[in-house]
Amino acid sequence: MSFPVTPTLDTIVALCKRRGFVFPAAEIYGGINGVYDFGHLGTLMKNNIRTTWLKSLTNPRGEIVQIEGSLLAPEAVWKASGHVEGFHDPMVDCKACKKRFRADELDLNKGCPSCGNNDWTEIRQFNMMFKTQVGANQDSGSIAYLRPETAQAIYINFKNVMTTSRSKIPFGIAQIGKSFRNEITPKQFLFRMREFEQMEMQWFCKAETAPQELQNWTAQRLAFYKSIGLTMDKIRTRDHAADELAHYSTNCTDVEYQFPFGWKELEGIAHRGCYDLTQHSTHSGKDLGVFDEATKESYVPNVVECSIGVDRLFLTLLFDAYYEDVVEGETRVVLKLDKKIAPIKAAFLPLIKKLEEPAQKLYQSFLERGISVQYDASGSIGKRYRRQDEIGTPFCITYDFESEQDHCVTVRHRDTTKQERIAIDKLAEYLAL
Numbered sequence: 001m002s003f004p005v006t007p008t009l010d011t012i013v014a015l016c017k018r019r020g021f022v023f024p025a026a027e028i029y030g031g032i033n034g035v036y037d038f039g040h041l042g043t044l045m046k047n048n049i050r051t052t053w054l055k056s057l058t059n060p061r062g063e064i065v066q067i068e069g070s071l072l073a074p075e076a077v078w079k080a081s082g083h084v085e086g087f088h089d090p091m092v093d094c095k096a097c098k099k100r101f102r103a104d105e106l107d108l109n110k111g112c113p114s115c116g117n118n119d120w121t122e123i124r125q126f127n128m129m130f131k132t133q134v135g136a137n138q139d140s141g142s143i144a145y146l147r148p149e150t151a152q153a154i155y156i157n158f159k160n161v162m163t164t165s166r167s168k169i170p171f172g173i174a175q176i177g178k179s180f181r182n183e184i185t186p187k188q189f190l191f192r193m194r195e196f197e198q199m200e201m202q203w204f205c206k207a208e209t210a211p212q213e214l215q216n217w218t219a220q221r222l223a224f225y226k227s228i229g230l231t232m233d234k235i236r237t238r239d240h241a242a243d244e245l246a247h248y249s250t251n252c253t254d255v256e257y258q259f260p261f262g263w264k265e266l267e268g269i270a271h272r273g274c275y276d277l278t279q280h281s282t283h284s285g286k287d288l289g290v291f292d293e294a295t296k297e298s299y300v301p302n303v304v305e306c307s308i309g310v311d312r313l314f315l316t317l318l319f320d321a322y323y324e325d326v327v328e329g330e331t332r333v334v335l336k337l338d339k340k341i342a343p344i345k346a347a348f349l350p351l352i353k354k355l356e357e358p359a360q361k362l363y364q365s366f367l368e369r370g371i372s373v374q375y376d377a378s379g380s381i382g383k384r385y386r387r388q389d390e391i392g393t394p395f396c397i398t399y400d401f402e403s404e405q406d407h408c409v410t411v412r413h414r415d416t417t418k419q420e421r422i423a424i425d426k427l428a429e430y431l432a433l
């Protein structure tokens with residue numbers, strides 16, 4: 001019997017470290033708060049998340065093209081977008097223990113969560129962008145910022161992309177890349193980081209279709225979560241109240257997940273009106289309007305945005321997939337990751353050392369097809385199964401003595417631990433990796 005346990009954050013952090021999914025960045029120098037490095041398995045899993053997300057954007061309503069924008073952009077971009085003026089979080093310091101907090105996340109009357117005192121500084125606004133200077137000249141023209149969201153790179157490239165890809169409204173521009181926010185209190189591991197990765201899709205459409213598109217995209221995003229195996233009972237949507245909306249937003253629906261630390265945003269789906277393109281038109285002096293052949297008039301398209309953090313989804317998937325059960329009197333940890341997301345798709349295990357050669361050959365044949373598979377010949381077969389369960393490998397393939405005669409291998413299924421004999425020449429088709 002396997003049963004989902006709600007793992008603590010510490011359990012997930014320890015698993016990530018132990019098995020090489022995620023490490024604290026610059027760990028040998030004491031680390032850097034809110035920044036992480038991804039190991040081999042983490043990198044493979046992130047790649048799978050990116051690929052699956054891109055595929056999930058396909059729809060009959062219009063095409064999706066991609067860009068990879070720069071991480072640095074001049075101050076002018078962030079003035080136009082409103083980030084220089086408005087990308088703040090309120091912060092407050094405890095005068096007694098000097099710890100800093102986000103004021104909107106605290107009940108100040110209850111006292112400091114760290115030392116219990118109730119003696120606070122004034123609440124101050126803290127801009128979360130990382131500011132830097134480009135080149136040797138220290139004038140205002142040399143100020144740049146690391147991007148706090150990927151969206152702006154899409155808006156400022158809108159005309160370039162639309163013209164060169166010969167796209168017609170409606171269409172979408174998707175981008176996967178790093179964003180940087182100097183979060184006051186990075187916490188909960190990959191949930192709130194200072195350097196993180198976003199997958200964003202900006203859908204350009206006419207104003208009159210935007211409310212319907214917001215609904216279409218919300219449904220399409222929920223279908224995505226179902227397709228990657230998330231427990232749908234732990235997913236809900238929440239519409240923003242008017243006073244919660246960001247300065248650019250007309251309407252916004254958050255997709256939330258029930259983390260062990262509460263219901264939290266996983267993805268933001270927003271109708272941003274024509275705010276961003278209009279702002280960049282005004283500030284740059286370049287017309288970002290589109291000519292409508294039907295009305296013979298130019299207009300600024302509306303945008304519906306779907307924005308999700310790769311790392312936050314990564315963490316969600318780990319929480320959601322974590323199970324423990326007892327096999328042969330021993331507790332095993334098993335990550336029931338969807339086959340599309342699992343970092344290693346199959347592991348090849350010779351029953352004993354003597355059978356290494358044919359098992360290796362089989363393993364190589366999968367490797368050559370670009371499938372991420374592992375080979376493991378060390379330890380008892382039970383131990384090897386356990387190692388793969390813990391990293392979410394859906395299939396273990398054992399080559400044994402009989403394989404020499406019947407040209408079959410044993411396929412062991414991660415979730416059920418059931419085993420089946422499958423002909424070697426049918427294996428690829430059977431696993432459908």
Ligand code: ATP
Nearest residue numbers: 181190191192193196265266267268307308309312
């Ligand atoms: P939150 O309310 O959690 O701070 P947000 O509303 O500021 O999030 P958005 O600006 O809408 O977030 O960013 C879109 C997505 O990017 C979020 O839904 C989340 O998945 C991800 N994200 C945002 N900030 C972070 C962060 N500091 N670390 C990891 N992922 C993040």
